[in-house]
Amino acid sequence: MTTAAAGFSMPPEWSPQEAVWLSWPVDDPRHWGGAKRNVMWAKFAEIAATISRFEPVRINAPGTDHAAIAAACNRARVVHERLQLFDHPHNDVWCRDHGPIFVKHTETGEVAVTDWEFNAWGGKFPPWDRDNSIPSRIASALGLRCFEGGMILEGGGIEINGAGQLLTTEAVLLNPNRNPELSRVQIEQKLRDGLGVSEILWLKQGIEGDDTDGHIDDLARFTDPQSILACIDRDSSSPNRQILEDNLARLRSFLMPNKRAFDVIEIPLPEACEVAGWRLPVLPASYVNFLIVNGGVLVPTFRQKKNDDRALGIIGELFEDREVVGIDCLDLVEEGGTLHCISQQQPEAG
Numbered sequence: 224m225t226t227a228a229a230g231f232s233m234p235p236e237w238s239p240q241e242a243v244w245l246s247w248p249v250d251d252p253r254h255w256g257g258a259k260r261n262v263m264w265a266k267f268a269e270i271a272a273t274i275s276r277f278e279p280v281r282i283n284a285p286g287t288d289h290a291a292i293a294a295a296c297n298r299a300r301v302v303h304e305r306l307q308l309f310d311h312p313h314n315d316v317w318c319r320d321h322g323p324i325f326v327k328h329t330e331t332g333e334v335a336v337t338d339w340e341f342n343a344w345g346g347k348f349p350p351w352d353r354d355n356s357i358p359s360r361i362a363s364a365l366g367l368r369c370f371e372g373g374m375i376l377e378g379g380g381i382e383i384n385g386a387g388q389l390l391t392t393e394a395v396l397l398n399p400n401r402n403p404e405l406s407r408v409q410i411e412q413k414l415r416d417g418l419g420v421s422e423i424l425w426l427k428q429g430i431e432g433d434d435t436d437g438h439i440d441d442l443a444r445f446t447d448p449q450s451i452l453a454c455i456d457r458d459s460s461s462p463n464r465q466i467l468e469d470n471l472a473r474l475r476s477f478l479m480p481n482k483r484a485f486d487v488i489e490i491p492l493p494e495a496c497e498v499a500g501w502r503l504p505v506l507p508a509s510y511v512n513f514l515i516v517n518g519g520v521l522v523p524t525f526r527q528k529k530n531d532d533r534a535l536g537i538i539g540e541l542f543e544d545r546e547v548v549g550i551d552c553l554d555l556v557e558e559g560g561t562l563h564c565i566s567q568q569q570p571e572a573g
Contacts, residue, residue: 225416226370231326231335232419235385235445236515238327239571241334242307243274243516246318246357246565247284247292254558255316262554267316268292268299270521270562273548275302277516281569283318283357286310309364314354317560319440320344320377321354322567323361326370326419332573336362337417339372344435345400372417374410375401379438379564381414384445386480387421389414394428394437424477426470430454430492431462433507434559441509441560442470446541449479450486452511457491462505467492490537493525498557506556510534512563519545523552523561 226232248255248263255263274280280301284292289308296306313321323336338358343351362369382390395401396410405413411423429437443453453474456463474487496506514521520542524531531549539547552561 226326226335226337227416227419229370230328230330231333231370232329233324233326233337233383234570235383235448236568237447238385240278240517240568241571242279242281242569243514244281244283244318244322244361244567244569245271246311246313246316246322246354247282247288248316249314251315264295265299266555267565268295268301270550270565271296271306272299272301273521273550274514274516274566275305277519279305279307281307281309283309283311283313283322283361285312309361311357311360311364312353313357314351315343315348316558316565317354317379318357318567319379319564320435321351321357322378323358324372324376324378324418324567325569327570327572329419333368334570334572335368335370337370337372338362339376339417340374341377342375342401344377345398347434370417372413374405374413376413376417377435377438378567379435379440379560381418382439382443382445383418383420384448386448388424388480389418389420389422390424390426390443390445390451391439392426392429392437392442395435395439398436400436422480426473428466428470430466430507430509432503432505432559434503438564440512440563441507442467442511443474444511444513446488450488450541452488452490452538452541454492454509454511455489458495461495463492488537488541490534491530493527493530493534496525496553496556503557503559507559508553508556508561510538512561513538514562514566515542515545515568520547521562522547522549523556524549525553525556526551
């Protein structure tokens with residue numbers, strides 16, 4: 224029986240949450256180890272501590288690292304009783320993509336896990352075997368039902384509004400490096416069956432420097448069932464300008480289930496973030512890579528005061544009933560993502 228046939232669907236991120244999951248940085252000198260280790264551990268501890276102000280934070284990490292992680296989080300003033308560590312070894316930190324996508328029963332409120340396949344964004348960054356095991360490990364640890372997704376899917380590649388609509392990109396889900404054996408029609412049916420949605424809305428492609436091939440959570444996010452916050456680029460010389468204009472035109476053409484157009488709100492990208500000699504000539508910095516938590520919204524900032532303040536103001540107006548917290552993510556985005564990419568929310572049961 225499919226997830227949807229069993230009565231489950233994916234709740235929108237603004238629904239009440241039981242916890243937020245993170246996968247702690249591994250000691251890999253390519254990314255998170257070596258000279259970067261202390262900086263990245265401190266940043267993850269800061270993020271964990273900030274989440275813990277609002278709700279529990281659950282961390283995947285080898286058991287041998289738990290004491291050191293707890294100490295780092297305590298230095299960052301985590302709410303101690305809201306920090307939960309799980310002996311779940313993994314390959315990389317991007318829990319949005321390798322972690323479980325949680326679903327909830329529309330009548331009973333039971334929470335379950337959907338376990339999709341993960342191949343490190345088309346085989347770009349091996350190994351990924353431990354990452355791919357995280358959803359089933361979490362389901363087992365929490366005693367939750369687990370449904371197989373039946374294809375490769377990353378959580379950062381989808382965005383849902385709780386009204387049966389799912390937003391994604393052709394550059395990711397139709398990319399032959401993910402599910403070459405499946406047609407567009409078959410992929411759409413997998414999403415309907417696995418997440419309990421009814422309509423798939425397709426954008427074309429993503430921003431420059433995105434290792435994922437174009438995840439939606441760097442482009443456009445639902446802020447409620449009727450509203451979409453969409454990135455624009457005002458720099459006429461930027462390679463992202465035309466991409467985002469094309470996406471914006473598609474977003475304005477989409478209709479809600481009541482056949483009315485969405486309210487599309489524009490938010491400019493930060494100025495180009497660049498690191499000389501780095502593998503990514505332009506970093507995929509985006510203000511819509513925010514994380515919604517109970518009573519709050521955590522927003523990435525990039526040490527650009529004017530742009531950061533404008534973004535925090537725009538997002539604050541859209542979430543008037545939540546506290547908006549900016550978190551410096553310039554070091555984090557050097558590795559390819561920020562707050563939404565490293566996290567995965569678990570909905571509250573009941």
